[in-house]
Amino acid sequence: MELEFRELQKKDHARVKKIINETWNYGNYSDHPGQVEAVLEIYLRNCLLRQNYSRVALDNGVPVGLILGRIDRDFRSWKQIPHLFPLIWAGLKFCLRIFSGKKFIQQALEEHRAYNKLLRERKGTFDGEVVFFIVSPNERGRGLGKKLVFEFLDHCRRKNLNYIYLFSDTSCNYGFYDKNGFLRAGETTARDYSGDVSEPMKVFLYEYHLEN
Ligand SMILES: CC(C)(COP(=O)(O)OP(=O)(O)OC[C@H]1O[C@@H](n2cnc3c(N)ncnc32)[C@H](O)[C@@H]1OP(=O)(O)O)[C@@H](O)C(=O)NCCC(=O)NCCS
Numbered sequence: 001m002e003l004e005f006r007e008l009q010k011k012d013h014a015r016v017k018k019i020i021n022e023t024w025n026y027g028n029y030s031d032h033p034g035q036v037e038a039v040l041e042i043y044l045r046n047c048l049l050r051q052n053y054s055r056v057a058l059d060n061g062v063p064v065g066l067i068l069g070r071i072d073r074d075f076r077s078w079k080q081i082p083h084l085f086p087l088i089w090a091g092l093k094f095c096l097r098i099f100s101g102k103k104f105i106q107q108a109l110e111e112h113r114a115y116n117k118l119l120r121e122r123k124g125t126f127d128g129e130v131v132f133f134i135v136s137p138n139e140r141g142r143g144l145g146k147k148l149v150f151e152f153l154d155h156c157r158r159k160n161l162n163y164i165y166l167f168s169d170t171s172c173n174y175g176f177y178d179k180n181g182f183l184r185a186g187e188t189t190a191r192d193y194s195g196d197v198s199e200p201m202k203v204f205l206y207e208y209h210l211e212n
Contacts, residue, residue: 001059003144005151008054008066015063016056017044019136024171028194029103034093039104041090047132048083052076055151057135057144064139067148068132071159103193110190111203115167118186118205122165126207128156130166145176157210164210169203182206 008016017040021027026036047068052075057065094101130152135145156164165185168174171192178184186205191198 001139001142004058004061005055005147006058008048008056008068012056012063012066013044016066016134017041019063019066019134020044022137023134025194026104029107030100032097032100035097035100035104038090038094038097039101042087042094045083045087045090049080049087050129051131052079053152053155055148057139057148059139063136065135065144065148066132067130067152069152069155069164070129070131071156071161072127072129073159106191106198107193110193111167111169114169114188114190114203117188118167118203119165121186122205122207126163126165127161128159128164130164133166140173146180149180153208153210161210163207165205165207167203168206170201174204174206177204177206182208 017037020040020043021036026039027033029039030036051068051070053067053069053071055067056063094104130149133145133149135148153164166177166182168177169190171194183206184204185207188203189200190203192201
């Protein structure tokens, strides 16, 4: 494995979306491939709109891991404008086939409600967020995730942050956070719409205290 780390570039997006789909199989929410592609684009752009730190891990030039983070103090909304138009465009494509996207909407609303509830209880505590974090299934368990997260935590320390947070749930590998010094600061339930019938799932708020 020949690893290299750099900021995320537009040319990485297709590969990142593939990793997202391999991990959460968006085909479970809709059997229309065009709709799955639109949602992957919406999901990625929505994460990009909320970040100002990106680190992609490349193996021989191919993206195999990504972390997106946000330092609240440095965040400038206008810098995110380039992600807005692709997001709107993907949203329009989604609307054309809205009936095959019903489960995506239910899932998004459910997660939005759970995130708001968890964050409301801790309002004003945090000064940064891990917005998105993934390693390609084939590359997991080799220390790559830890490298990406700890590099972001070092960046946060250099910026003198105190507390950062992230959301996770039972469809994710949340055990990683328990093992690597994050504290579970909140927990709620939501519905998981990926199956034929919706199932309950747990949604977690994790925090990390940066000792400067
Ligand atoms: C979470 C994720 C990015 C971790 O990446 P990874 O490269 O597999 O993790 P690493 O190999 O760096 O693991 C670092 C350490 O955490 C431990 N760890 C990882 N998952 C763990 C788990 N579920 N329970 C306990 N320990 C775990 C590893 O054993 C390793 O321990 P060590 O330092 O003692 O060797 C990866 O599992 C992933 O992409 N999962 C799917 C997407 C996801 O859940 N993302 C998070 C969304 S909130």
